[in-house]
Every structure is written in C-alpha cells, then in structure tokens.
Amino acid sequence: xxxxxxxxxxxxxxxxxxxHPSTHGVLRLMLKMDGEVVLEAVxxxxxxxxxxxxxxxxxxxxxxxxxxxxxxxxxxxxxNQAYCMAVEKLLKAxxxxxxxxxxxxxxxxxxxxxxxxxxxxxxxxxxxxxPFLYAFKSREMILDLFESACGQRLTxxxxxxxxxxWDLPEGFIEKTREFCxxxxxxxxxxxxxxxxxxxxxxxTRGVGALSKxxxxxxxxxxxVLRATGARHDKRKDEPYSVYNEFEFDIPVGKTxxxxxxxxxxxxxxxxxxxxxxQALDKLPQGEISAKLPKLIKPEPGEAYTCIETPRGELxxxxxxxxTAKPYRMKIRSSSFSNLSVIPLLCRGLKVSDVxxxxxxxxxxxxxxxx
Amino acid sequence: MKYIYDIRxxxxxxxSLGARLWxxxxxxxxxxxxxxxVVIGSILLGVISLAVMFLIWLERRLSAHFQxxxxxxxxxxxxxxxxxxxxxxxxxxxxxxxxxxxxVVYLLAPMVVFAAAFMAYIxxxxxxxxxxxxxxxxxxxxxSISSLGVIGILMAGWSSNNKYSLIxxxxxxxxxxxxxxxxxxxxxxxxxxxxxxxxxEIVASQKNFFDWHIFRQPLAFLIYFVAATAEINRLPxxxxxxxSELTAGFHTEYSGIRFGIFFLAEFANMMIVAxxxxxxxxxxxxxxxxxxxxxxxxxxxAFTIFTLIWFRWxxxxxxxxxxxxxxxxxxTPLALLNIFVTGIRMFIK
Numbered sequence: 001x002x003x004x005x006x007x008x009x010x011x012x013x014x015x016x017x018x019x020h021p022s023t024h025g026v027l028r029l030m031l032k033m034d035g036e037v038v039l040e041a042v043x044x045x046x047x048x049x050x051x052x053x054x055x056x057x058x059x060x061x062x063x064x065x066x067x068x069x070x071x072x073x074x075x076x077x078x079x080n081q082a083y084c085m086a087v088e089k090l091l092k093a094x095x096x097x098x099x100x101x102x103x104x105x106x107x108x109x110x111x112x113x114x115x116x117x118x119x120x121x122x123x124x125x126x127x128x129x130x131p132f133l134y135a136f137k138s139r140e141m142i143l144d145l146f147e148s149a150c151g152q153r154l155t156x157x158x159x160x161x162x163x164x165x166w167d168l169p170e171g172f173i174e175k176t177r178e179f180c181x182x183x184x185x186x187x188x189x190x191x192x193x194x195x196x197x198x199x200x201x202x203x204t205r206g207v208g209a210l211s212k213x214x215x216x217x218x219x220x221x222x223x224v225l226r227a228t229g230a231r232h233d234k235r236k237d238e239p240y241s242v243y244n245e246f247e248f249d250i251p252v253g254k255t256x257x258x259x260x261x262x263x264x265x266x267x268x269x270x271x272x273x274x275x276x277x278q279a280l281d282k283l284p285q286g287e288i289s290a291k292l293p294k295l296i297k298p299e300p301g302e303a304y305t306c307i308e309t310p311r312g313e314l315x316x317x318x319x320x321x322x323t324a325k326p327y328r329m330k331i332r333s334s335s336f337s338n339l340s341v342i343p344l345l346c347r348g349l350k351v352s353d354v355x356x357x358x359x360x361x362x363x364x365x366x367x368x369x370x
Numbered sequence: 371m372k373y374i375y376d377i378r379x380x381x382x383x384x385x386s387l388g389a390r391l392w393x394x395x396x397x398x399x400x401x402x403x404x405x406x407x408v409v410i411g412s413i414l415l416g417v418i419s420l421a422v423m424f425l426i427w428l429e430r431r432l433s434a435h436f437q438x439x440x441x442x443x444x445x446x447x448x449x450x451x452x453x454x455x456x457x458x459x460x461x462x463x464x465x466x467x468x469x470x471x472x473x474v475v476y477l478l479a480p481m482v483v484f485a486a487a488f489m490a491y492i493x494x495x496x497x498x499x500x501x502x503x504x505x506x507x508x509x510x511x512x513x514s515i516s517s518l519g520v521i522g523i524l525m526a527g528w529s530s531n532n533k534y535s536l537i538x539x540x541x542x543x544x545x546x547x548x549x550x551x552x553x554x555x556x557x558x559x560x561x562x563x564x565x566x567x568x569x570x571e572i573v574a575s576q577k578n579f580f581d582w583h584i585f586r587q588p589l590a591f592l593i594y595f596v597a598a599t600a601e602i603n604r605l606p607x608x609x610x611x612x613x614s615e616l617t618a619g620f621h622t623e624y625s626g627i628r629f630g631i632f633f634l635a636e637f638a639n640m641m642i643v644a645x646x647x648x649x650x651x652x653x654x655x656x657x658x659x660x661x662x663x664x665x666x667x668x669x670x671x672a673f674t675i676f677t678l679i680w681f682r683w684x685x686x687x688x689x690x691x692x693x694x695x696x697x698x699x700x701x702t703p704l705a706l707l708n709i710f711v712t713g714i715r716m717f718i719k
Contacts, residue, residue, distance in 0.1 A: 014533050022614045036537065036690060125614045127605055127687025133437035199606055199686045351537070352689045355615050 009034060014351070018047045022125050022355040025365030029342070031354070038354055041346035043339055048369040056329040061087050061161060061296040064326070069155035071314075071333065072367035074117045077103075077110035077146075078309035080159040085240065085305040086316035087161045088290075090298035096287040099163035100242045105176070105279045106149070106158060107241075107307075108272040112183070113142040114310035115265045118362045122262070123194055125359040126203055131194050138186050141179050148172060161296060163289030173280055180273050187270055195266065204259040208345045208357035211256060218344070219337035222312025223264045224361055228256030234308035241307075246278045258360040265362075268310075297324050311335050311362055335367035377664060378499040410502055414491055422637040423453035429679050436683045463626040468531050471623070475529035480624065480631040482522030487638040490516045494645055495570045497655050497664040508569040509561065509650070513554060516601070516642055519635065520546045523603075523610060526632075527620040538619025541690055542610035545600060548697030549607075553597035555705035556590040559712045560650045563587060573654030582653040589708045591651045593701050598643040600693065602636065604678060606685035607693060644674035 014031040017023035026047035032040040052071065056064050068079040081103055088095060095103075120135035143153045148169050150158040158165055194200055210220070212228040225232055233250045235243040251267030253260025298320040306315035312334025321327040338361050345361075346354045385406060392402045427442070427450055434441025442449035467476060493508040495501035505511050520542055527539015560583050564572040576582045584591045600607035611619040621632045648654055648670040657666030688696070 012533065021617060036541075123686065127608065127612070127614060128685060129433075130437050130683050133439060137438060194686075197686060199688060202692060203686060203689060350689060350691070352609075352612065352615050352687075 011039065016354075017044075022359065024121060024359065024363060027339075027358075027363065027365055027368070029354070029358070031346075031351070033351065036350045036352075038346050038349050038351060041343050041354060043342050045336075045339075045369055048365045050370065052370045053329050053331060056326050058325065060324045061298075061326065064329075065160065066155065066157045069157055070366055071331065071370060072114075072309060072311065072335065072364045073154060074364055075110050075114040075310045076154065076156045077106045077158060078114075078307065078314060080157060081107055081241070082305060082307045082309070082314045083316050084159050084161050085307065086303050086318050087296065087298070089303040089305055090301060090318060090320050091161070091292065091296065093162050093290045093292060095163055095290055097242065097284050098286045099288045099290075101279050101283050102164050102168060102288065103159055104241055104243065104246075105276055105283075106146070106156075106164075108275045108279070109142050109145060109176070111272045111310045112269050113139050115269050116142075118265060118310075118359075119190065119194075122356070122359040122362075123200075125355050126200060128194065128197075128200070131190065134186070134189070134193075138183055141182070145172065145175060145179065148175070160289065162292045163287070165289075167288050173283070176276065176280060180277055183273060184270070187266065190266065195262070201259065203353075203356065204262060204360075205257060206255070207258045207353050208349065208360065209255050209257040210341060210345060214341065214344060215256065218341045220312070220341060221334050221337065222308070222310070223261055223268065224312065224338045224341070226250065227253035227260035227264045229254055234306060234313055238306075240305070242279075243275075245282065246275045248274050258356055261360040261362075295324050297322065306332070309334060311364065311367065312338060314367075331370055333367045333370060335363040335365075336370075339363050339368055376499065377497060414502065415488070418488065418491065418638055418641070419634070421641060422634050423457070425637045425640065425675065426453040426456070426633075428675075429682075432676070432679050433683045436680075457630060460627050460630040465626040465628055466623070468623045470531045472529035472531070475525050476623075477628075479522050479526035479529060480628045480635070482525060483519045484522075484631050484635040484638070486515055486517075486519035486522060487635045487642065490642045491638075493569065494642070495573065495649070495654070496645070496667050497662070498570070500664065501570065504568065504570055507567045509557060509567050509572065509646070512569075512642065512646065513557065516639065517546065517550055519639065522635075523620050526624070527610075530620070530623040532623050534616040534618075535620050535622050538610045538612070538616050538622070541612075542603070542620060544690065545603075545607070545609055545693060548694045549597040549600035549701075552593050552697055552701035552705045553601065555702065555709060556594040556597065557646075557650065559587055559590045559705070559709045562709070562712050562716065569649050569654075573649050573656070576653040577656055579653070579658075582651065582656075584651040587651070587708070587712070589704060591647075593705050593708070594650070595647065597697070597701060598647065599678065599681060600697070602639045602643050602678075604636075604640070605682040606688050608682075608687060609690055609693060612687060640675060640678055641671070644671045644678065647674045 011032060011034050014033050015028065016031055017028040018026040023029065028044035028047065030042045030044055031038050052067050055067060065080065065083060068083040069076040071079045116135040116139040120132035123131035146156060147153050149172060150156050150166060210224070210228050212230050215225045215228045215230065221232070229252050231250050231252050234240065236250055248271045251264050251271065253264050300320055300322040302317070302319045304315060304317040306313050313332065314334055315332035317330040317332070318326050319328040342358065342361065345357050349357065389402060392399070430452065431441045431449065442452040445451040445455045467473060490512045492502045493505045493511045495504065523542040524539045527535045527542065560572065561567055563583060563586060564575040566572055603610055616622070621629055624632060648667060652670045655663030655667040657663065
C-alpha cells in the first residue's frame with residue numbers, strides 16, 4: 001500500500017444572479033467558494049444600465065425630471081428633489097417656503113417607504129417571510145398618500161424645478177398625521193417581532209462588520225456609514241431645503257455590522273416621523289412654485305447638489321452651456337459606492353451571510369447602474 | 371357504534387369476507403394476500419394524499435391569516451380544492467431534465483424521498499389496533515426509514531448538475547448528522563419510561579392525562595420537537611432549501627410532478643413527525659372520552675402540525691454552522707443528561 005491519500009478540496013465558482021431571489025434586482029455576484037465559504041465576491045454590474053447620464057444631454061431640463069424617478073425607484077421623491085435642487089442652483093431660483101416644506105414631508109415619507117421596502121426583503125433574506133407583508137401593508141398607506149398628492153404610486157415626478165407640481169390635496173395633512181400615529185405602533189411591533197428574535201440576533205450580530213475607516217475610504221454614505229459610528233448626515237451637516245428648522249437625531253451604530261445597519265434604519269424611520277410631524281405643524285401658506293420661464297435655459301456654468309436619500313448621498317452635477325439642454329450630467333449614486341464594499345465584507349463569509357450582508361447594504365439596481 | 375370506535379373492525383370484516391369469496395373462486399391464497407397488500411397500500415396512499423392536500427390548504431390559509439392576507443378562496447369552498455387544481459397543473463407541466471444530469475439518479479431521487487416518507491406510515495398506529503403492521507420495533511423502524519429520505523435529497527442535489535442543488539444536498543447531509551443524534555436520544559428516554567419500542571405499547575403506557583410523556587419528559591419533548599423540525603426541513607431549519615440563498619436548494623431543477631412529489635413528501639414527513647410527537651408525548655389516541663380514539667389522535671396531530679406551520683411563518687432561518695452548534699453542543703448533551711437523569715430516577719424507583 002504505497003498509495004498516498006490526497007485529501008484536498010477544490011475551489012469552485014458560483015454564479016449568483018442576475019436572476020436570484022436575493023440579489024434584489026439584476027445584480028450578479030461572482031463568488032469563488034470553498035465549500036460553503038466565500039473566498040472572493042465580485043459584483044458584476046450593468047444589467048440595468050440605461051445610460052441616463054447620456055440621455056440627459058438630449059433632453060430639456062424639465063424633460064429629464066421623469067427619468068430621475070427611475071434611478072432609485074423606491075425613493076423617487078428624493079431623486080426628484082436632488083435633481084430639482086441642482087437645476088435651481090444653476091438658475092439661482094428661490095423655492096417658496098411652502099414648497100420646501102411639502103418637499104421635506106414627501107421626502108421623509110418616502111424615506112420611510114424606502115426603508116420598509118428594505119426591511120421586508122431583508123427579513124426575507126433571513127428566511128422570515130411574514131415581516132415582508134407587514135412592511136408592505138404600512139408602505140401601502142404611504143403610497144396611498146402619494147397617490148392622493150400626485151396620482152402616482154412609484155414614479156412620482158411630484159417635485160418640479162422651482163417647487164412642487166400640485167398643492168397638497170384635501171385631507172392629506174390629517175391622513176398623514178393618522179399614518180404617523182399608526183406607524184409608531186407598527187415600529188414597536190417590528191422591534192419586538194423581528195429585532196427581538198434570538199435567531200435574528202444570532203444571524204446578524206457581528207456579521208459583515210465594516211470599520212469606520214473602511215466605510216469612509218470606500219465612499220459609503222447613508223445608513224451603511226452611520227452604522228459604523230460616523231455621525232454623517234447631509235440633513236444635519238449641510239442642511240439643505242428647510243431641514244435646519246426641525247429637531248431630529250442622527251442615529252448611529254457602533255460596530256458597523258449587519259445588526260447595526262438594521263437598527264440605524266429602524267431608528268431613522270422614527271426620526272423621519274418626528275420630522276414629518278414638525279413639518280405638518282409648521283407648514284406655511286403661500287405659493288408652491290417659483291415663477292420660472294416655460295423653457296429653462298440656465299446661464300453657462302456648473303452646479304453640484306447633494307442630498308441625503310434613504311440610501312445615502314445622491315448628487316447631481318450639471319454643466320450648462322446656456323442652451324435648453326444640459327451639456328453634461330453626472331449622477332453620484334449612493335448605492336453604487338455602498339455596493340463597492342461587498343468584496344471587502346464578503347471575504348470569508350458563508351454563502352448564507354453573503355445574502356444578508358448584501359441585503360443590509362440596501363442597494364437598488366436602478367440606482368447602481370443608472 | 372362500535373365500528374366508529376374501532377375502525378379496525380371494518381377492515382377485519384371486509385378482508386375476512388374477501389377471503390371467503392376468494393376461496394370460492396379457487397385461486398391460490400398467496401395471490402389474495404398480495405392483492406390485500408396492494409389494496410392496503412392504495413388506501414394508505416389515498417389517505418396520505420388527501421391529508422396532504424388538506425394540509426397544503428391549511429398551511430396556505432393559516433399563513434395568509436398570519437400575514438393579514440386572505441389566501442386561496444376561489445377554487446371550491448373557501449379554496450379547499452386549490453391543492454387539487456395545483457396538482458392537476460403540476461401533472462400537466464413538462465418534466466425538465468437538465469443537460470448533463472445524472473439521469474437515473476435524477477429520476478429516482480423524488481421516488482426515494484417519497485417512498486421513505488410513505489413507508490414510515492406502515493408502523494404508525496392511529497387508533498387501538500389500527501396499524502398496517504404492528505412491528506415490535508415500531509419507533510426504531512420509523513426513525514430509521516424516515517431518515518432514509520435524506521439519501522433521496524442528497525441524490526437530487528448531486529444529480530441535478532446545479533451548484534445550488536449540490537450545496538443544498540450537502541447541507542442536508544450535514545444537517546442530518548447534527549439533528550439525528552439528539553432526536554434519537556430524546557426518543558430513547560421516552561422508550562426507557564415506556565419500556566417498549568412498540569408504538570402501540572408506548573401509547574398504551576400514557577393512559578392517564580398526567581402520564582403523558584410531555585409532562586414526564588418535557589426536556590425530551592423539546593429536544594425532539596426542535597430536532598424533528600430540522601428533520602422535515604422546515605423553518606427555522608429549512609437550510610437545504612433556503613429559498614433566499616439557494617433559490618430552492620436540492621429541488622431547484624425539478625419541475626412538474628417530480629417537484630410535486632418532493633412537495634408531497636415534505637408534507638407527508640410533517641405528518642409523520644406530528645404523529646410521532648402525538649404518540650410519544652401527547653398520549654396518542656387517549657383522550658377525554660366523548661370522541662372516538664382516532665378523532666383524539668387527529669386532533670392532537672392537527673395541533674402539532676399547526677405549531678409547525680406557526681414556526682415556519684414566524685422564525686428566520688438558522689445558518690448551517692449555527693444548526694450544527696445547536697445540535698452538537700446544546701441538544702446532544704442535554705439529551706444525554708436527560709437520559710442520565712431518567713435512568714437515575716428509574717433506578718431509585
């Protein structure tokens with residue numbers, strides 16, 4: 001018996017996506033695996049690339065607004081707001097206060113709706129199916145509010161350059177207050193049903209921990225960055241719109257793991273409720289839109305604005321050459337930068353954890369690929 | 371009235387009548403006993419299929435209520451025929467065999483899984499004397515046969531020529547070695563109390579309400595229930611399927627009725643587990659009078675299944691290594707301790 005026993009394992013390649021229940025869209029992850037352990041994860045993008053930055057060069061400023069809805073399609077209001085602010089900065093236009101307040105109310109409602117779209121599927125990644133339905137039940141109420149305001153449920157185009165398109169419909173304020181009351185109870189339910197579950201805690205605690213330095217190096221923003229302990233939020237740091245008139249906290253985590261990202265987002269939802277309630281109290285009367293010409297032709301120049309969307313910082317950089325169409329537009333999307341930490345976080349994790357880490361980063365492929 | 375209380379009498383009557391008629395034809399008697407086996411098998415299969423269809427409906431309606439939905443309510447009364455419609459649909463669908471699959475193993479796998487689940491019913495008494503074959507080693511037989519199903523899952527995962535299926539199959543094998551040991555050890559302490567491996571005798575030993583093993587062996591009950599949930603691949607232990615990770619795990623590539631057979635086997639396994647829980651811990655068919663024994667058995671069975679369904683729609687999933695930790699580091703020592711304590715108690719008595 002001089003036969004040597006070769007006891008080795010073979011690495012293999014696992015293709016996760018673009019059609020996979022947990023890649024939340026058309027993301028493809030290329031995984032180099034050793035058994036269940038992921039040695040290397042490389043995201044492959046571009047399956048939803050629609051070339052919006054190039055399209056912008058052949059559209060007038062108002063025509064491009066509906067395209068922004070399709071960037072981060074679960075938080076269209078925030079996209080509208082960022083784009084409108086950039087064009088307004090080019091035009092040096094003043095937005096009336098009532099419009100600013102309505103924008104804030106809508107953006108914060110949309111933040112809650114967006115976090116709910118994250119919360120449900122994230123629980124589903126963990127195998128719990130029921131929270132999904134609970135989250136979408138609450139989201140449905142927000143969508144009903146949006147529908148009453150602008151007739152749309154997903155791609156709103158509610159904000160326009162210089163203000164908002166329509167005033168708030170009758171009964172909107174009361175319904176929103178009612179929603180705020182209802183949703184506070186719901187948040188407690190989520191915390192006890194999901195956040196208090198020991199399996200949930202075991203699965204998320206310490207998984208995919210991101211250090212503050214790495215998060216900053218990779219350009220992460222939003223809840224992913226705040227979960228690491230960095231108190232960075234555009235709404236507080238460089239208050240845009242009328243955010244400096246409200247009292248709210250910036251929830252931050254400690255370790256930057258999946259559990260912290262979960263907790264930061266849940267806390268953000270209750271902070272958003274605070275902002276909405278204050279904005280409803282202070283909502284001034286007056287115009288809802290600045291007086292602007294039909295065809296918008298900014299002076300030659302450039303402008304960059306950046307706002308805090310539910311996923312992080314969304315920036316629009318627009319170069320104008322004085323014509324009715326932008327000369328160049330660059331969109332800085334938070335999902336794209338946040339996604340870049342996936343190879344770092346997934347190294348050495350099990351395939352089950354890759355799924356939840358990816359879920360906790362909360363990417364929207366429309367925002368990643370543009 | 372006595373026929374309602376002892377259904378076995380009906381079968382005895384029918385089969386003895388059949389034997390008389392058979393003698394009149396003059397055909398050999400061994401042929402009659404073969405036919406009898408086929409008939410009993412068909413009855414069992416029919417009952418299991420009907421029960422599974424009911425369970426599918428029950429699970430869908432219950433999960434809908436847990437999730438503030440309505441659930442299927444169109445086909446038949448309150449959607450009760452939805453499962454029939456689904457099975458007809460599955461029968462009509464194409465059976466796809468993936469390219470480069472190991473065809474023989476691929477086709478056999480669902481049969482192995484289902485046969486393992488089906489064969490366990492043979493030794494399962496649901497009422498006094500109402501059992502196909504009253505093995506003296508009944509519980510041992512059921513435990514060993516139902517763990518054969520894992521081989522089918524492994525076959526399905528291996529032969530599908532799909533990496534997700536392969537991971538699912540491997541996970542299933544790894545899962546089995548972690549839950550099977552505490553499961554058997556938990557059952558062992560009950561066997562020590564009852565002094566028999568025969569399920570009918572184990573049930574007979576729990577005649578009084580406070581003799582039910584759930585009161586005398588609460589730890590064994592918990593260990594068995596957790597391990598059994600892992601055995602039937604249901605949440606929080608549906609690791610081999612893990613929809614969000616492995617698309618559908620070992621049965622990703624199966625379509626049509628072959629997928630349906632996996633589905634059928636899953637629910638059949640669930641009923642086996644619920645029946646064992648009922649027989650070992652909940653006093654089997656012993657009730658509080660006013661209903662026939664089989665009704666008490668079914669009520670307890672249904673309650674256990676309800677709990678399993680409840681688990682599934684409430685909990686998130688464990689990770690593979692966490693399940694193994696649970697099995698090896700928590701459940702197995704606890705089960706051993708339980709046996710030790712039970713032994714000492716019996717020794718002192």
